[in-house]
């Protein structure tokens with residue numbers, strides 16, 4: 001395994017852990033409750049690790065690293081909604097305000113992105 005493969009695979013691992021933080025956090029605190037810190041940081045991590053994965057995959061361009069730009073655009077759009085509602089929900093929670101359904105939108109959106117990643 002080259003150093004680039006190792007870096008890429010470590011980013012995939014971080015990407016999966018970020019996903020686990022958002023989806024697992026959502027399930028753990030259950031629907032409609034507060035956006036917790038791991039959910040917010042997981043949502044932020046997905047954008048960063050996702051971009052780095054795309055960057056490396058685009059640079060390498062072999063059979064193992066194929067980038068589907070349409071799929072990535074859809075995932076990025078959903079991930080931006082996820083991080084936006086997580087930021088707003090966490091800020092409201094810090095002020096002791098009701099977070100409404102923001103957590104469900106974040107957790108549900110991340111779940112949709114798992115389906116896009118796995119089924120597209």
Ligand code: HEM
Pocket residue numbers: 012015016019022043046047049050051053054057065072075076078079082109110111113114117118
């Ligand atoms: C809530 C946000 C996101 C979730 C839950 C999510 C989830 C996932 C999952 C479950 C995988 C499959 C990993 C595997 O095959 O082992 C994956 C792969 C991938 N994701 Fe995301 N993702 C998110 C956001 C993003 C964003 C914003 C980007 C790019 C800007 C991105 C780029 C990628 C890439 C390039 C892969 C392929 C990794 C590989 O080579 O297997 N993801 N994502």
